[in-house]
Structure formats: C-alpha cells, structure tokens
Amino acid sequence: MNLAQNLFGTVFQNPVLLASGTCGFGEELSDLVDLDALGGFVTKAVTVEPRQGNPAPRVCEFAAGMLNSVGLANPGVDVVRTEKLPWIRSHVRAARVFVNVAGHDVEHYQRVIKTLNEEAGYLGFELNVSCPNDRNLRGIPFALDPVALEEVVSAARGATRRPLLVKLAPNVPDIGEMAHIAEEAGADGVTLINTFPGLILDPSSRSPALGAGSGGVSGPAIRPVGVHAVWAARRRVSIPIVGVGGITNAADAVQYLLAGASLVQVGTASFADPRAALRVIRGLVRYGRAHGVRHVAELVGAAALESREVPGNEILELARRAEG
Numbered sequence: 001m002n003l004a005q006n007l008f009g010t011v012f013q014n015p016v017l018l019a020s021g022t023c024g025f026g027e028e029l030s031d032l033v034d035l036d037a038l039g040g041f042v043t044k045a046v047t048v049e050p051r052q053g054n055p056a057p058r059v060c061e062f063a064a065g066m067l068n069s070v071g072l073a074n075p076g077v078d079v080v081r082t083e084k085l086p087w088i089r090s091h092v093r094a095a096r097v098f099v100n101v102a103g104h105d106v107e108h109y110q111r112v113i114k115t116l117n118e119e120a121g122y123l124g125f126e127l128n129v130s131c132p133n134d135r136n137l138r139g140i141p142f143a144l145d146p147v148a149l150e151e152v153v154s155a156a157r158g159a160t161r162r163p164l165l166v167k168l169a170p171n172v173p174d175i176g177e178m179a180h181i182a183e184e185a186g187a188d189g190v191t192l193i194n195t196f197p198g199l200i201l202d203p204s205s206r207s208p209a210l211g212a213g214s215g216g217v218s219g220p221a222i223r224p225v226g227v228h229a230v231w232a233a234r235r236r237v238s239i240p241i242v243g244v245g246g247i248t249n250a251a252d253a254v255q256y257l258l259a260g261a262s263l264v265q266v267g268t269a270s271f272a273d274p275r276a277a278l279r280v281i282r283g284l285v286r287y288g289r290a291h292g293v294r295h296v297a298e299l300v301g302a303a304a305l306e307s308r309e310v311p312g313n314e315i316l317e318l319a320r321r322a323e324g
C-alpha cells in the first residue's frame with residue numbers, strides 16, 4: 001500500500017505522526033526512534049512564558065489508559081525559537097513537524113505564532129485550544145465555547161499563512177459543529193481529539209491520584225470517542241481531519257482512517273513502546289497487502305455507515321426544533 005498523503009501543500013511520506021506532549025520537541029525521542037521514518041510529529045505545547053507544569057504525580061495509569069495533568073510544561077517560545085527549532089532544522093528531513101501552541105488568551109496564541117512564523121524547519125501550527133489541564137482567562141478551554149473558538153482561530157489565522165490545525169475536545173454537545181466553526185474561522189485542518197477531564201481517586205487515602213487533582217484521559221479508553229468524533233466532523237467539514245486517541249496498532253489507525261481521518265497521531269502508546277508509531281506504519285502496509293488496498297487515501301472516509309444516524313445528534317436536532 002502506498003502510504004503517502006498529499007496534504008497542506010506538502011507530502012507526508014506516511015499518515016502516522018507522534019501526538020503533542022508525547023515526543024517533546026523530537027530531540028528527547030531521537031535516540032529511540034528514527035523520526036524521519038514517521039509521517040511527522042507534533043511538538044509539546046508552546047506558550048509565551050516558560051511553564052513548570054503541575055505538581056507531581058502528573059500521570060497515573062489505569063486499565064484502559066492514562067490520566068495526566070502535566071500542565072503544559074515547556075521552556076517558552078523564546079527558547080523554542082533559539083534552541084528547539086534549530087535542533088529540528090538540523091536533524092529532521094522527511095518528517096513533517098507541527099508546533100503545538102497554547103495560551104491563556106487570544107493574544108498569547110498570536111504572540112507564539114508570530115515569534116516562530118518566520119523560522120524554518122517546521123510545516124505549520126496545531127492550536128491546542130482544548131487542554132483540560134490548563135485554565136485560560138475565560139476559565140474553560142476555547143474549544144468548549146463556540147464564540148471563543150471562532151475568536152482564537154480567526155486571530156491565529158490572521159497571524160500566519162502556514163498550515164493551521166485546530167485541536168478540538170470531544171466533550172461538547174456537537175463536535176461536528178465545533179469543527180465547522182474552526183473551518184469557517186480559517187483552519188486548514190482539525191485534530192480530533194484531545195484528552196478530556198477524568199478523575200482517579202485512591203480509595204485508601206481518599207485523595208486524587210494526581211497532584212493537580214483531575215487530569216486528561218488518554219489511551220485505548222478514549223478510542224471509540226475519538227473515532228466517533230472524526231466521523232461526526234467528517235460529515236460537517238471539507239478540510240482534512242487528523243485522528244488521535246487510543247491508537248496502539250495499525251487496526252486502530254485504520255478505524256480512524258475509515259471514519260474520515262487523513263492522518264493519525266499516536267500518543268500514549270509511545271510511553272509503553274517508543275516505537276509504537278513505527279509498528280503502526282509497518283502494520284498499515286500489511287493491512288493494505290491483506291485487503292487489496294493500493295493507496296491509503298482509499299481508506300479515508302470509507303466506513304460503511306454513512307446512512308446511519310448518531311443518536312446524540314438526533315436528540316440535539318429534536319432539541320433545536322423544540323427551541324424553535
């Protein structure tokens with residue numbers, strides 16, 4: 001199977017990227033993984049100011065995944081410009097890199113983008129507007145509020161002509177509508193899904209397992225949520241979708257492709273096995289051979305469920321009609 005995907009004005013040699021927050025800025029993983037064998041990777045979130053992150057423990061495993069509250073720890077945009085991007089520039093050739101951007105308000109997003117925009121070595125930005133572990137000035141993530149989402153995506157669009165992905169959260173009434181808002185505001189693609197809030201309590205101490213209290217849920221537990229989000233968004237937008245959430249092997253990645261994702265990202269699985277994404281790539285080739293698929297694009301959106309409705313959306317539609 002030919003794995004190359006032509007998107008955002010460039011070629012991804014395969015559709016598998018490492019997800020933000022699980023590969024640092026590339027350098028951290030480069031001893032263990034040949035980054036240039038990947039479709040690409042997304043950096044840790046970059047904020048204007050350096051951030052220490054949240055109190056330990058920051059991660060806690062459970063049977064079907066992980067809860068984390070890292071709190072967007074990063075060295076700040078100036079160090080990313082002077083140290084992290086130069087490393088990427090001189091070490092990464094074939095993989096396509098997105099810089100993940102976060103901030104407390106719209107102006108922060110613009111400042112990070114403008115500071116990095118003229119630098120070489122990466123393709124585009126992924127706006128993290130959906131981190132459950134970060135409080136912006138509005139008190140809730142931008143991705144949960146249609147007006148705030150429109151505002152931050154428009155502002156980011158105004159700050160760069162590079163490819164702009166917008167990473168959304170699944171804990172909204174209608175993920176398709178949020179993807180549509182991002183598209184209308186100028187996004188070139190949407191990434192679905194970020195983690196969403198969860199809580200693990202220690203029955204002995206009666207305290208949260210994480211230092212910060214609650215955190216974001218990731219790993220296999222959220223895969224059906226992510227696949228559903230991609231499928232729901234595919235029906236509302238024409239821009240490419242990047243699927244992420246609980247991918248541990250090629251079969252998981254195929255689910256996202258069938259639901260409508262053009263690219264996928266591997267996150268939590270890399271903690272258990274740093275080469276998980278490379279396994280996914282090899283597995284996709286085997287899947288193509290076994291199922292007579294010549295090009296990965298043939299899989300995108302090819303799920304056999306177009307005619308079926310999502311119960312949640314039917315309920316929303318009824319509610320809308322009732323409202324008037």
Ligand SMILES: Cc1cc2nc3c(=O)[nH]c(=O)nc-3n(C[C@H](O)[C@H](O)[C@H](O)COP(=O)(O)O)c2cc1C
Binds near residue numbers: 066195244
């Ligand atoms: C420890 C950790 C840190 C993360 N940091 C970020 C981040 O900085 N920015 C972001 O957009 N997503 C971040 N994420 C979310 C992941 O990129 C991904 O959307 C999510 O974990 C779901 O994919 P997975 O189940 O494959 O991990 C983080 C996830 C984890 C587990």
